[in-house]
Amino acid sequence: MPELPEVETVKKTLQQLILNKTIANITITWSKIIKHPLEVEQFIDALKGETFVDVGRRGKFLIFYTHHFALVSHLRMEGRYALYPKDEPVDKHTHVIFHFTDGTELRYRDVRKFGTMHLYKRGDEFSKAPLADLGPEPFSEQFTVEYLQKKLKQTSRKVKPALLDQKLLVGLGNIYVDEALFRAGIHPEKLANSLKKQEIAILHHEIAATLSEAVEKGGSTIRSYINSQGEIGMFQLQLNVYGRKGEACKKCGRPLEKITVGGRGTHYCPNCQKLKK
DNA sequence: AGAGGTTCTCGGGCGC
DNA sequence: TGCGCCCGAGAACCTC
Numbered sequence: 001m002p003e004l005p006e007v008e009t010v011k012k013t014l015q016q017l018i019l020n021k022t023i024a025n026i027t028i029t030w031s032k033i034i035k036h037p038l039e040v041e042q043f044i045d046a047l048k049g050e051t052f053v054d055v056g057r058r059g060k061f062l063i064f065y066t067h068h069f070a071l072v073s074h075l076r077m078e079g080r081y082a083l084y085p086k087d088e089p090v091d092k093h094t095h096v097i098f099h100f101t102d103g104t105e106l107r108y109r110d111v112r113k114f115g116t117m118h119l120y121k122r123g124d125e126f127s128k129a130p131l132a133d134l135g136p137e138p139f140s141e142q143f144t145v146e147y148l149q150k151k152l153k154q155t156s157r158k159v160k161p162a163l164l165d166q167k168l169l170v171g172l173g174n175i176y177v178d179e180a181l182f183r184a185g186i187h188p189e190k191l192a193n194s195l196k197k198q199e200i201a202i203l204h205h206e207i208a209a210t211l212s213e214a215v216e217k218g219g220s221t222i223r224s225y226i227n228s229q230g231e232i233g234m235f236q237l238q239l240n241v242y243g244r245k246g247e248a249c250k251k252c253g254r255p256l257e258k259i260t261v262g263g264r265g266t267h268y269c270p271n272c273q274k275l276k277k
Numbered sequence: 278a279g280a281g282g283t284t285c286t287c288g289g290g291c292g293c
Numbered sequence: 294t295g296c297g298c299c300c301g302a303g304a305a306c307c308t309c
Contacts, residue, residue: 003282032305061281076283079305093307112306114283130284157300167282173282222282223309242282263302265280 002075004060004138004171005214006225006233010081011057013228014064015229017083022051030095033110036118036128039115043119047071047098059134059170063125076114082107087234092260135169138208143169145197145204152192152200160188161194161262163207171211175220175242178267180207182241187273188261213238241267 002010014015026044028034034043050066057063062081064071071078072201077083084105096108108115118130125131135151136142152159162168163177172180181188183206186199195203219225219233222243226232236243240250244260249269259266 004280074283076305077281110306111308112281112283114305114307116284155299161301164283175282220282224280262300264283 002060002079002219003173003176003214004057004211004217005176005217005235007057007060007062007075008215008225009026009219009227009233010027010075011055011062012063013231014055014081017228018052018064018106019102020051021056021102021106023047023049023098024101025099027097027099028095030110030113033095033113033117034119035116036120043117046119058126058131059137059166060173061131063131065122068122070120070122072118072120072125072131073108074116074130075110076112076116078224079108079110080226081114082109082230087244089123093152115274133167135165135167138169138171138211143204143208145201148204149197149200152195155192157192158261159179159186159192159203160264160266162192162246164262164264169207174206174264174266175222175239176207176210176214178242179240180210182273183210185272187275188266188268189259190275241269243267 026047028040031040034040037043038262044176046069051070052064053064054065055062056065060074062073084107086105091109094107094109095109098106120128152162155162160177161179163172184203186203214220214235217233217235218227220236221234221247241256244256245267246255247274249256252269252271254269256267257270
């Protein structure tokens with residue numbers, strides 16, 4: 001469920017909740033979430049006695065740091081972290097529990113079980129899957145108009161699937177890519193390599209602007225997203241197209257449409273985002 | 278009943 | 294032909 005703004009918000013709330021807590025033990029009830037090391041026992045043994053000293057983010061991935069390890073976690077569609085007292089009843093969709101020495105627990109809940117965790121020695125995490133080969137952060141110096149232009153020019157895909165590719169750029173998901181394309185006035189099915197430099201410059205700006213405004217609002221809560229302190233996001237109130245099929249376009253007043261692009265539900269304004277012009 | 282905020286794997290097609 | 298890359302489809306799972 002989360003894209004960059006939601007993951008950034010979860011990161012900030014987790015920092016409030018778990019820093020300086022020491023892991024006494026770990027319970028894992030759905031081992032397929034643990035992708036590395038393959039043996040769940042090794043994962044547990046490595047982290048026993050470790051203390052969380054920082055929480056970071058790379059794209060849509062959370063990174064939990066201890067003194068010796070980096071735990072890379074992806075929430076995929078429905079993953080959530082929250083802190084509980086140990087006597088609180090455990091929900092049936094909770095699959096990983098970090099038991100702390102102070103009597104609290106960090107629980108990972110994931111209805112669809114799509115989420116992943118990779119544990120590496122600190123320093124190794126960026127050269128191994130899943131963090132190796134990721135594209136630039138949207139707020140970084142590497143994400144320039146020239147970079148975006150170069151990458152879009154060298155692919156034959158439609159612009160929306162291209163922008164969802166985390167190797168091109170990290171952070172955009174199905175909500176924010178639709179929003180950014182609307183704000184840039186670009187049809188999601190336009191071929192990436194057909195975009196004009198001027199269009200790409202606007203798109204570049206709107207990607208960064210959309211994501212940073214959403215971070216400020218704590219992300220978007222559409223159906224299930226909450227941060228690790230149980231709070232919902234507020235950016236959904238400012239969405240222009242996502243989830244607004246049939247409603248009036250905020251620019252031109254005509255009804256918004258929903259189509260499928262690259263297998264994903266796609267919201268856009270047929271009047272403001274034309275395929276050819 | 279089918280879609281849902283994600284990404285990995287697989288197989289076909291294309292170019293060298 | 295063979296290899297590698299790129300692309301799209303399907304799969305992973307559960308709820309409503």
